Amino acid sequence: MxxxxxxxxxxxxxxxxxxxxxxxxxxxxxTWDDGGAYALLGPSGCxxxxxxxxxxxxxxxxxxxxxxxxxxxSKLPPEKRNIAQVFQxxxxxxxxxxxxxxxxxxxxxxxxxxxxxxxxxxxAEILDLSPDLNKKAAGLSADAKQKISLGRGLVRSDVAAIxxxxxxxxxxxxxxxxxxxxxxxxxxxxxxxxxxxxxxxxEAMTFADKIVVMYxxxxxxxxxxxELFENPEHTFVGYxxxxxxxxxxxxxxxxxxxxAAGMDIPVSGVxxxxxxxxxxxQKVEVGIxxxxxxxxxxxxxxxxxxxxxxxxxxxxxxxxxxxxxxxxKARVPEDKALPAEECKLFFPPxxxxxxxxxxxxx
Amino acid sequence: MQKxxxxxxxxxxxxxxxxVAFSAIIPLMTVVNYSVQDILGxxxxxxxxSEWYKEVLHNPRLHDALFRQLTFxxxxxxxEIPLGVGVALTLPRKKGVWASTCLVLLALPLLIPWNxxxxxxxxxxxxDIGLAGVTLNEIFHFPYNYTAxxxxxxxxxxxxxxxxxxxLIVLLGYAGLQAIPEAYYQAAKIDGASRFAxxxxxxxxxxRGVLLIALLLRFMDSFMIYTEPxxxxxxxxxxSTTFLSQFLTRLAVxxxxxxxxxxxxxxxxxxxxxxxFVFYTTIVNLGKGExx
Numbered sequence: 001m002x003x004x005x006x007x008x009x010x011x012x013x014x015x016x017x018x019x020x021x022x023x024x025x026x027x028x029x030x031t032w033d034d035g036g037a038y039a040l041l042g043p044s045g046c047x048x049x050x051x052x053x054x055x056x057x058x059x060x061x062x063x064x065x066x067x068x069x070x071x072x073x074s075k076l077p078p079e080k081r082n083i084a085q086v087f088q089x090x091x092x093x094x095x096x097x098x099x100x101x102x103x104x105x106x107x108x109x110x111x112x113x114x115x116x117x118x119x120x121x122x123x124a125e126i127l128d129l130s131p132d133l134n135k136k137a138a139g140l141s142a143d144a145k146q147k148i149s150l151g152r153g154l155v156r157s158d159v160a161a162i163x164x165x166x167x168x169x170x171x172x173x174x175x176x177x178x179x180x181x182x183x184x185x186x187x188x189x190x191x192x193x194x195x196x197x198x199x200x201x202x203e204a205m206t207f208a209d210k211i212v213v214m215y216x217x218x219x220x221x222x223x224x225x226x227e228l229f230e231n232p233e234h235t236f237v238g239y240x241x242x243x244x245x246x247x248x249x250x251x252x253x254x255x256x257x258x259x260a261a262g263m264d265i266p267v268s269g270v271x272x273x274x275x276x277x278x279x280x281x282q283k284v285e286v287g288i289x290x291x292x293x294x295x296x297x298x299x300x301x302x303x304x305x306x307x308x309x310x311x312x313x314x315x316x317x318x319x320x321x322x323x324x325x326x327x328x329k330a331r332v333p334e335d336k337a338l339p340a341e342e343c344k345l346f347f348p349p350x351x352x353x354x355x356x357x358x359x360x361x362x
Numbered sequence: 363m364q365k366x367x368x369x370x371x372x373x374x375x376x377x378x379x380x381x382v383a384f385s386a387i388i389p390l391m392t393v394v395n396y397s398v399q400d401i402l403g404x405x406x407x408x409x410x411x412s413e414w415y416k417e418v419l420h421n422p423r424l425h426d427a428l429f430r431q432l433t434f435x436x437x438x439x440x441x442e443i444p445l446g447v448g449v450a451l452t453l454p455r456k457k458g459v460w461a462s463t464c465l466v467l468l469a470l471p472l473l474i475p476w477n478x479x480x481x482x483x484x485x486x487x488x489x490d491i492g493l494a495g496v497t498l499n500e501i502f503h504f505p506y507n508y509t510a511x512x513x514x515x516x517x518x519x520x521x522x523x524x525x526x527x528x529x530l531i532v533l534l535g536y537a538g539l540q541a542i543p544e545a546y547y548q549a550a551k552i553d554g555a556s557r558f559a560x561x562x563x564x565x566x567x568x569x570r571g572v573l574l575i576a577l578l579l580r581f582m583d584s585f586m587i588y589t590e591p592x593x594x595x596x597x598x599x600x601x602s603t604t605f606l607s608q609f610l611t612r613l614a615v616x617x618x619x620x621x622x623x624x625x626x627x628x629x630x631x632x633x634x635x636x637x638x639f640v641f642y643t644t645i646v647n648l649g650k651g652e653x654x
Contacts, residue, residue: 056552085548108553
C-alpha cells in the first residue's frame with residue numbers, strides 16, 4: 001500500500017533546459033492517495049508517459065522528489081520500488097509459458113519455489129488464466145497477453161501501485177469492457193493504487209475515481225468525472241472533456257455581462273469581478289457546455305441565433321448555431337422540438353463560466 | 363476470393379520456365395549427362411550408369427575432404443555466431459553517430475573480395491615478413507608457419523573466415539536487437555530481471571529469426587569455401603585445407619576426370635539442398651509455432 005507524493009517534480013529531456021518550453025513536465029506537485037484509482041488524461045505529447053515513467057523509476061526527474069509513503073525513492077531503480085507497470089503493447093517473454101511469465105518477477109527476487117507456485121496459481125485464478133497456464137504466452141490473444149502483463153505485477157506481494165500506460169489500445173472494443181471491469185474488480189480486492197494513462201475520456205471516466213487532466217506538461221485539474229464536467233478549471237478541461245467540448249468565446253466582461261461575438265451574455269459568480277479587472281489586459285473567455293445551452297423559440301427570452309445544422313446522434317441532437325459572428329454547439333434531448341431556423345439562445349448564468357488566461361476566474 | 367479454373371494461365375509462367383531452364387535446368391542436365399558417361403575423347407563416350415557415383419562415394423580422399431569441410435563449417439559457426447551476437451550486444455543501443463561509426467568500421471571486411479582477403483592474409487601471416495607471422499615467431503617464439511604446418515594452415519583459414527564474416531552476424535544481430543521495443547527492457551527492469559535474463563528471455567528470442575538466417579548464410583558460404591584456401595596454400599600443405607570445392611576443382615579441372623567430378627557435383631548439390639531444406643523448414647515452422 002502506498003501513498004505517492006510528487007514533490008516539485010519537473011523533467012526535461014534536454015541536458016540544459018533553458019526556458020519552460022524545454023520541459024516535458026513543468027513543476028508538478030501532487031499527491032496520489034493510497035488505494036485510489038486515478039486516470040491520467042491528456043492529449044498525446046502532454047507528458048503523461050513521462051510522468052508515469054518518473055513514478056515507476058524508469059526515468060529520473062531533472063528536479064524534485066518522489067515519496068512513497070513519505071520515503072524518498074527518487075534514486076531507487078524500478079525493481080526496488082514496489083510498483084508494477086503495464087505497457088501499451090503486451091510485453092511478454094515469448095519463450096516462456098504463461099506460468100513462467102507470471103513466476104518471472106518472483107524468481108528474479110529469489111522467492112522460495114512453493115511460495116511462487118502458490119502466488120502464481122492464485123493470480124491466474126483471479127485473472128481467469130488458469131486454463132492457459134501451461135501454454136506458450138506468445139500464442140495467446142491480445143487481451144490475455146495484457147492480463148499476463150498485469151499478472152506479473154499483481155503476483156508480487158509487495159506491489160503497492162500499478163501503473164498503466166494506455167493498456168487497452170490493442171484490445172478489441174468488446175473485450176475492453178471486460179478487461180476494464182476486471183481492473184475495477186482487482187482494484188476493489190487488492191486496494192492498490194492504480195494510475196491509468198489514457199487519452200480516451202470515456203475510458204478515464206469509467207475507470208477512475210479521480211481524473212487527473214494534463215496539458216502541456218502541467219496538471220490542470222484533478223477531480224471526479226462530475227467535477228471536471230461541471231466545473232472545469234481550465235479551458236482545456238472544458239473542451240477536452242465532454243462531447244462536443246465546451247463552447248468557448250473570447251470576451252470582455254463589464255457590469256455582470258460578458259460581451260462576446262457581438263452579444264451580451266449575462267454572467268454571475270465570484271469570478272466576474274476578477275474577470276472585469278482582467279478584461280482588455282489578459283485573455284478572457286466565456287464558456288458553456290453544449291448540454292446547458294437552451295435553444296428556444298424565436299419569441300422567447302434569450303439572445304438571437306440561427307440554426308445552421310442539426311446532427312442526430314440517436315440519443316441526442318447536436319445543433320450547430322450561428323451566434324453573432326461565431327458558431328456554437330448545443331446538445332438538446334432527442335425529443336425536443338426545434339425552431340425552424342431563427343431562434344433564441346439562453347445561457348443559464350450559473351452554468352456560464354468565465355476563464356482568465358485559460359484558467360477559471362474565481 | 364473466387365478462384366478461376368483456366369488452364370491458359372499456365373502460359374503466363376512460361377517465360378519464367380524458359381529463364382530457369384536456361385539458367386539452371388539445362389546446365390544441370392549437362393552435368394547429369396557427364397556423370398553417367400565415361401568420356402574417352404571427342405565423340406567417344408560410353409554409358410556407365412551409376413558407376414561414377416559408386417566410385418566417388420567410396421573415395422577415401424573425398425571422405426577426408428568432407429570430414430574436413432564439416433569440421434570447418436562447424437567451427438566457423440561455433441565461433442562466428444556467438445562472437446557476432448556478443449559484439450552486437452556491446453554496440454550502443456541508441457541510434458547515433460557512435461553506432462553508425464561502429465557499424466561502418468565493422469562492415470569494412472565485408473566489402474573486401476574473397477581473393478583480396480586471401481592475399482591480405484598471405485601477407486599478414488608470412489613468417490618472414492608478415493605482421494602476425496613475425497610477431498608469433500620472433501616475439502612469442504611460437505614456430506608458426508602456415509605453409510609447412512597443416513594445423514597452422516587450417517587455423518589460418520578459419521581465422522580469415524572469422525575476420526571476414528563475423529561482421530555479417532554483427533549487422534544482422536544488431537538489426538534484430540534494434541527491432542525490440544523499449545517497453546521490453548522497461549518491463550524487464552520492473553520485473554527485476556538480471557542482465558543475463560534480459561539476454562536469455564528477451565534479446566535472444568527476439569533475435570532468433572535473424573540468427574537462423576545468419577546461420578543458414580554462414581553455413582552455406584563456409585560449406586562452399588574455395589578462394590581463401592586456394593590463395594593461401596592452394597589446399598595444402600598436403601590436403602590439410604582441401605575442402606570440398608578444392609577437391610572438386612582438382613578432380614574436374616586438374617585431372618579432367620569429368621565423369622566422377624560431375625557425379626560428385628550432384629552429390630555436393632544434394633547435400634547443400636538438404637541443409638537448405640532443413641533450415642527452411644525450421645524457419646517456417648518457427649513462425650507457425652508462435653501464431654498458434
